[in-house]
Amino acid sequence: MLPTRNRQILLHSRPNGIPQAENFRLAESTLPPIGDGQVLVRHHFLSVDPAMRGWVNAVTNYSDLVPIGGVMRAFAAGDVIESHHPDYKVGDYVVGMLGWQEYSVVSTRAIRYKIAQLDLPLSLYLGALGLNGITAYIGLTKFGEPKPGDTVVVSSAAGSVGSAVGQIAKALGCRAVGIAGGPQKVRWCLDEFGFDAAVDYKSPTFVADLQQACPQGVDVYFDNTSGAISDAVLNSITFGARIVICGTASVASWDPWPAGPRPERHLLVKRAKMQGFINLDHDDLYAESVEQLSAWVRNGQLHYREDILEGLEQAPGSIADLYTGANAGKRLIRLKVV
Numbered sequence: 001m002l003p004t005r006n007r008q009i010l011l012h013s014r015p016n017g018i019p020q021a022e023n024f025r026l027a028e029s030t031l032p033p034i035g036d037g038q039v040l041v042r043h044h045f046l047s048v049d050p051a052m053r054g055w056v057n058a059v060t061n062y063s064d065l066v067p068i069g070g071v072m073r074a075f076a077a078g079d080v081i082e083s084h085h086p087d088y089k090v091g092d093y094v095v096g097m098l099g100w101q102e103y104s105v106v107s108t109r110a111i112r113y114k115i116a117q118l119d120l121p122l123s124l125y126l127g128a129l130g131l132n133g134i135t136a137y138i139g140l141t142k143f144g145e146p147k148p149g150d151t152v153v154v155s156s157a158a159g160s161v162g163s164a165v166g167q168i169a170k171a172l173g174c175r176a177v178g179i180a181g182g183p184q185k186v187r188w189c190l191d192e193f194g195f196d197a198a199v200d201y202k203s204p205t206f207v208a209d210l211q212q213a214c215p216q217g218v219d220v221y222f223d224n225t226s227g228a229i230s231d232a233v234l235n236s237i238t239f240g241a242r243i244v245i246c247g248t249a250s251v252a253s254w255d256p257w258p259a260g261p262r263p264e265r266h267l268l269v270k271r272a273k274m275q276g277f278i279n280l281d282h283d284d285l286y287a288e289s290v291e292q293l294s295a296w297v298r299n300g301q302l303h304y305r306e307d308i309l310e311g312l313e314q315a316p317g318s319i320a321d322l323y324t325g326a327n328a329g330k331r332l333i334r335l336k337v338v
């Protein structure tokens with residue numbers, strides 16, 4: 001029998017800065033009827049992403065704000081349990097912008113892709129084979145333009161995007177240097193993800209450690225943090241370096257707009273290029289990215305860490321941890337599938 005009730009996490013109030021548990025509330029509702037062209041998806045995993053901060057804060061962002069009272073926007077992975085669309089059948093596994101909820105009744109526009117072959121764990125399609133892995137792949141290959149022998153530095157290196165960036169850099173013949181918070185995350189970079197070097201940005205010797213880790217300078221900087229970490233990296237960029245702006249995790253709030261050192265002189269003197277990118281603009285590269293990333297997971301060249309919380313009730317407080325570094329890899333919420 002198909003479900004009739006749904007549990008959802010709604011945006012309760014608008015945060016200024018990092019969203020906290022009290023900005024959300026759990027609600028129950030009746031599932032709407034499934035219209036023509038729609039499918040009913042049962043969610044198995046919900047994604048927790050740093051980007052969610054931007055989706056609820058009233059400062060400049062690349063997408064519409066989640067309205068107060070609206071279901072929290074989120075990627076989710078699940079199976080189709082009823083379909084009124086000819087291209088989807090019951091039992092298909094899908095990933096999409098389906099929201100922090102147990103079920104979704106959606107038109108197929110909300111679905112980003114159908115998983116062709118589910119021989120790898122479903123959760124991976126929200127992490128190493130999902131938003132994070134795809135972001136790492138597109139950001140590095142398209143915007144970082146890495147060449148064999150380049151030194152590629154990435155911040156948040158033990159995280160989901162950063163760990164993939166380092167491993168993709170290695171697969172492409174580059175030297176990978178990670179920047180992460182604390183000795184344990186530095187060890188993960190070296191021992192689990194195979195970085196050539198990794199440094200702890202919380203150490204008092206960070207700036208000297210970074211220079212030592214990059215004796216030939218930095219050809220590609222994949223920036224997940226902005227802030228003081230990036231200021232230190234920019235001092236070491238090489239002639240013609242590429243700086244890929246992927247995230248700004250170290251900036252707690254953009255209201256008021258923070259002041260900081262200016263990168264222009266480094267870019268000018270080194271004829272370097274700095275470019276921001278948003279994964280969602282590059283749908284056309286998803287299939288190719290997932291195919292390549294899956295091949296690397298299957299042959300053991302791409303390792304990943306997952307940090308899984310159990311149950312929808314964990315969702316409201318789950319974003320804030322990403323901004324203290326308390327997550328140990330890709331943060332997900334696992335739902336009980338009945």
Ligand SMILES: NC(=O)c1ccc[n+]([C@@H]2O[C@H](COP(=O)([O-])OP(=O)(O)OC[C@H]3O[C@@H](n4cnc5c(N)ncnc54)[C@H](OP(=O)(O)O)[C@@H]3O)[C@@H](O)[C@H]2O)c1
Pocket residue numbers: 049050051131132135156157158159160161162179180181182185224225229245246247248249250251277278279280322323324325326327329330331
């Ligand atoms: N442009 C795009 O399309 C796109 C798409 C997806 C993700 N992203 C960005 O990619 C980055 C990584 O995302 P993810 O999902 O893989 O998250 P993640 O790296 O798994 O988790 C976030 C990490 O950010 C670091 N961090 C938090 N606060 C910090 C601070 N004040 N200073 C320095 N580091 C801090 C922490 O690592 P430490 O413990 O090492 O400090 C934390 O574990 C984020 O900035 C995200 O916004 C961008």
